[in-house]
Amino acid sequence: MLEVKQVSKLYENSRGVHNIDFSMQRGEIVGFLGPNGAGKTTTMRMITGYLNPTHGQIWVDGHSMAESPKKARRKIGYLPETPPLYPEMTVQSYLRFIANLRDVPAREQKLAVSEAISKLGLQGREKQIIRSLSKGYKQRVGLAQAILHKPDLLVLDEPTSGLDPKQIIEIRQLIHELGENHTVLLSTHILPEINAICNRVLIINQGRVVLDERPEHLGRTMGETFEVSLEVKGPRERILTELRSLPSVGEVKEVDTAAANETPPAQAAPALEAESATDEAASPALAVAPTPTESVKLLVTSADRAEDIREALFFRLAGAGYPILEMKRESLSLEDIFLKLTTDEPAEPELVPSEEVDTDA
Numbered sequence: 001m002l003e004v005k006q007v008s009k010l011y012e013n014s015r016g017v018h019n020i021d022f023s024m025q026r027g028e029i030v031g032f033l034g035p036n037g038a039g040k041t042t043t044m045r046m047i048t049g050y051l052n053p054t055h056g057q058i059w060v061d062g063h064s065m066a067e068s069p070k071k072a073r074r075k076i077g078y079l080p081e082t083p084p085l086y087p088e089m090t091v092q093s094y095l096r097f098i099a100n101l102r103d104v105p106a107r108e109q110k111l112a113v114s115e116a117i118s119k120l121g122l123q124g125r126e127k128q129i130i131r132s133l134s135k136g137y138k139q140r141v142g143l144a145q146a147i148l149h150k151p152d153l154l155v156l157d158e159p160t161s162g163l164d165p166k167q168i169i170e171i172r173q174l175i176h177e178l179g180e181n182h183t184v185l186l187s188t189h190i191l192p193e194i195n196a197i198c199n200r201v202l203i204i205n206q207g208r209v210v211l212d213e214r215p216e217h218l219g220r221t222m223g224e225t226f227e228v229s230l231e232v233k234g235p236r237e238r239i240l241t242e243l244r245s246l247p248s249v250g251e252v253k254e255v256d257t258a259a260a261n262e263t264p265p266a267q268a269a270p271a272l273e274a275e276s277a278t279d280e281a282a283s284p285a286l287a288v289a290p291t292p293t294e295s296v297k298l299l300v301t302s303a304d305r306a307e308d309i310r311e312a313l314f315f316r317l318a319g320a321g322y323p324i325l326e327m328k329r330e331s332l333s334l335e336d337i338f339l340k341l342t343t344d345e346p347a348e349p350e351l352v353p354s355e356e357v358d359t360d361a
């Protein structure tokens with residue numbers, strides 16, 4: 001659907017983007033992430049034909065943006081960071097105007113506008129002046145103009161920026177629905193947005209792609225070690241011994257010793273023995289002075305980086321008679337990965353304002 005081949009955009013200040021290279025298959029929803037100034041908008045403007053690359057090529061559904069820009073752009077719906085709205089127009093007249101601009105045949109315009117209005121939940125607002133709409137509804141009109149000519153690829157630059165939490169959820173839901181019939185590239189600063197709607201993530205830093213992966217494979221790609229947090233009921237020392245003797249286990253760290261300190265291990269064993277004795281013997285003791293439940297919280301890593309050790313932990317602890325109260329796989333969050341990939345870099349030198357080399361298309 002989209003091929004971005006070794007694309008660079010050099011501004012006079014030498015910023016911009018360098019050798020961006022990726023492709024998108026039909027039906028993908030790709031999240032485009034990067035810190036401020038990383039090059040997201042520059043890349044999106046080149047993909048949509050609003051900016052000429054200094055080097056490289058862009059193909060949209062087989063059409064070269066350089067050689068057949070009209071055909072290539074016909075395939076794309078673009079929502080820039082600031083939606084290109086005319087505030088004095090009504091929603092309906094604005095969308096009719098855009099349909100005209102995009103060469104939607106006259107006899108199809110009415111239907112195209114009413115379809116876009118209903119897809120974006122703008123029914124009842126057709127006659128409203130755009131200026132009087134809330135930011136969330138203006139964004140819906142922006143999305144409506146992007147899909148009017150029924151493009152295959154939607155390029156959305158920070159579509160939820162500046163919206164309140166309720167509007168963010170609504171717009172996300174709409175993008176999710178649009179993703180059923182469109183290929184979508186969307187830039188965002190909101191990391192949970194990627195997990196919520198995207199099936200692939202591209203991270204760009206200082207003008208270069210530094211990660212291209214499916215969200216569920218991010219940990220593996222980052223060389224993450226399989227790690228599990230556990231809460232186990234039973235005597236601390238014995239649990240540690242059991243776990244450390246498992247060949248598939250690498251490291252076992254205690255994360256919260258509060259429970260163990262409350263009940264020293266020496267006292268724990270008799271208490272458990274009393275519990276495992278007859279019910280008649282255990283119950284009166286509990287009624288007089290309840291035995292604190294001894295549990296230990298641990299962080300356990302795999303000996304072989306990526307091996308899933310959850311089943312081994314379960315069977316070993318169950319076999320030894322120590323119930324697992326909680327078990328959770330710990331993984332690097334997208335935030336962790338983003339920070340790892342976009343910090344530890346030399347700080348950007350002070351930017352001297354200058355004109356760009358190419359003029360906008």
Ligand SMILES: Nc1ncnc2c1ncn2[C@@H]1O[C@H](COP(=O)(O)OP(=O)(O)OP(=O)(O)O)[C@@H](O)[C@H]1O
Nearest residue numbers: 011015016035036037038039040041042354355356
């Ligand atoms: N017209 C221009 N002239 C010169 N430099 C520019 C121009 N437009 C962008 N740049 C520089 O190119 C780099 C990439 O900018 P771009 O706007 O694409 O980043 P971005 O990732 O979209 O940032 P943000 O998240 O802040 O919108 C930045 O260093 C920016 O200063």
